[in-house]
Amino acid sequence: MKKYIWFLIILGLLLNLFALYSQKEKESSLFQLVRVKYSGGGDWYNDPTGDVNMMKFLAQNTNIKVNPVYKFVDLASDNLFMYPILFLTGHGNVNFSNQEVKNLRAYLENGGFLYIDDDYGLDPYIRKEMKKVFPEQDFVELPFNHGIYNIQYKFPNGLPKIHKHDDKVPQGLGLFSNKRLCVFYTYESNLGDGWVDPDVYKDPEERRQAAFKMGTNIFVWALTH
Secondary structure, eight states: HHHHHHHHHHHHHHHHHHHHHHHHHHTTTTTTTTTOOOBSOOOTTTHHHHHHHHHHHHHSSSSSOBBBOEEEEESSSSSGOOSSEEEEESSOOOOOEEEHHHHHHHHHHHHEEEEEEEEESSSHHHHHHHHHHHHOOOOOETTSGGGTTTSSSOTTTTTOOOSSSSSSSEEEEEETTTTEEEEEEEEEEOOHHSSSSSSHHHOHHHHHHHHHHHHHHHHHHHHHH
């Protein structure tokens, strides 16, 4: 009788372990939009609801299966190689260490994709730091007929302008590895602000939808190229 009871206990433990393992395996196969944590004093962590809302929109409007939770990764960690897409945003200073530069270049050259969204004030810092990663390149503006502007939703005039910090025209800029777009930088568009909960910035729904749709284009492009 005691042996039977112990058998049931051990069986229950094994089944629980198997269920936990299966759940972890399932979660690891789902797409996550992972935020880049960087040093320098900039607010890399701002507006976390936007990441989750963007992933939910992606799941509802594409066949991509997502794990809609807020997550971040340190560029100095090898964990960044676990994720196909990284997201970097903020308003202020960015500083990459030598190890972070080395890791990020290796990540991008081996199939990874970095999406950068200027949340106003990021531009002079991110250009300087990305020059460390690809010293042989400068950002180039993508033409409006590039696939990233029409792979899912049509943006014949390029990026939508979500927040009008000033009168500058939004630009979609890229860096490449072996002719593959591996970094996409949205400047003067501020897509990320359009993803947050509607009561934060109180943007018109039409503008929020444009931000979600352009975000969908970016991530569909990155996952299929």
